[in-house]
Amino acid sequence: MKCRICKREARVALKSHNTAFCETCFLEFFSRQVSRAIESQGLMTHDDRVLVALSGGKDSLALMHELARQGYHVTGLHLDLGIGKSSRLAREAVEDFCHKEHLSLLVKDLASEHLAIPGVKEALRRPICSACGSIKRYYFNKVAMDEGFTVLATGHNLDDEVARLFSNTLRWDTCYLGQQGPRLEAEDGFVRKVKPLWRLTEYETANYAFLCNIQTHYAPCPFSSGASFSVLKSLMQRLEFLMPGRKIDFYQGFLKRGRPVFASLEAQRTTLHACAQCGYPTSADELCQVCRIREQVAKKRTNKA
Numbered sequence: 001m002k003c004r005i006c007k008r009e010a011r012v013a014l015k016s017h018n019t020a021f022c023e024t025c026f027l028e029f030f031s032r033q034v035s036r037a038i039e040s041q042g043l044m045t046h047d048d049r050v051l052v053a054l055s056g057g058k059d060s061l062a063l064m065h066e067l068a069r070q071g072y073h074v075t076g077l078h079l080d081l082g083i084g085k086s087s088r089l090a091r092e093a094v095e096d097f098c099h100k101e102h103l104s105l106l107v108k109d110l111a112s113e114h115l116a117i118p119g120v121k122e123a124l125r126r127p128i129c130s131a132c133g134s135i136k137r138y139y140f141n142k143v144a145m146d147e148g149f150t151v152l153a154t155g156h157n158l159d160d161e162v163a164r165l166f167s168n169t170l171r172w173d174t175c176y177l178g179q180q181g182p183r184l185e186a187e188d189g190f191v192r193k194v195k196p197l198w199r200l201t202e203y204e205t206a207n208y209a210f211l212c213n214i215q216t217h218y219a220p221c222p223f224s225s226g227a228s229f230s231v232l233k234s235l236m237q238r239l240e241f242l243m244p245g246r247k248i249d250f251y252q253g254f255l256k257r258g259r260p261v262f263a264s265l266e267a268q269r270t271t272l273h274a275c276a277q278c279g280y281p282t283s284a285d286e287l288c289q290v291c292r293i294r295e296q297v298a299k300k301r302t303n304k305a
């Protein structure tokens with residue numbers, strides 16, 4: 001197969017775009033998609049101070065690489081979750097990448113906050129992934145606010161977004177449907193959150209990371225059940241195989257016509273106030289979710305002593 005642009009040997013075939021590219025033209029295509037994603041949704045400008053959440057996986061490292069290449073002011077943030085070998089390898093991948101690319105990096109160690117994930121898992125009765133998600137969101141936002149960043153960027157790609165949209169739709173979760181999208185506005189106590197890879201699939205990001213020689217980390221989290229999202233993703237993959245281009249149409253259609261409706265429904269419903277312990281904005285009565293988790297972890301430690 002030949003590259004659509006320069007007619008050299010193609011290295012990446014993209015069925016949903018009905019095309020194929022050589023290495024150089026694919027990297028240009030990837031850059032253009034990121035620029036379009038940023039400009040069409042007004043995600044950020046070159047004046048923003050951008051904090052990029054780095055897990056050590058291909059998406060977040062590819063995002064940091066591309067934003068730096070496009071001249072954005074980026075700093076990485078890695079949360080060390082304290083999950084044995086998996087966290088050690090993730091942290092190493094992020095540190096090696098930032099060192100090699102001469103990019104600034106902040107690392108927040110959850111063990112020093114008494115919130116290493118294995119300890120949280122032991123103290124809580126509910127599924128660990130939802131608590132882990134809350135803790136991650138809390139620290140990404142907190143570090144961004146404390147350090148004066150204007151934007152927090154995450155590596156969610158089109159497949160992540162479509163699977164989430166599908167999941168929210170299956171449950172008709174109007175609250176999440178009103179908020180989902182590549183840009184979540186800054187408001188009191190919350191930094192603006194953006195997803196510049198929303199136009200690119202997992203396959204495209206993996207190819208970018210491979211062609212740019214980005215070393216990512218593969219050790220899966222031992223607590224991952226991996227169940228529900230992978231089912232939704234494989235259903236959407238099947239749909240895309242049968243009807244190329246359907247994923248991006250579904251997502252863009254939602255952004256244009258679905259989200260505004262759900263957002264207006266939800267606009268009046270949530271009132272936030274400051275957490276009595278840490279001051280973080282929360283809709284809970286007194287303590288925010290993370291302070292409540294911290295209390296439960298401390299209680300478990302006292303009971304054990």
Ligand code: SF4
Pocket residue numbers: 081117128129130132133221222223224225
């Ligand atoms: S799989 Fe592991 S890292 Fe991911 S949310 Fe669950 S506990 Fe956290």
Ligand SMILES: [Zn+2]
Pocket residue numbers: 003004005006007008021022023024025026
């Ligand atoms: Zn080419």
Ligand SMILES: [Zn+2]
Pocket residue numbers: 275276277278279280287288289290291292
């Ligand atoms: Zn709190």
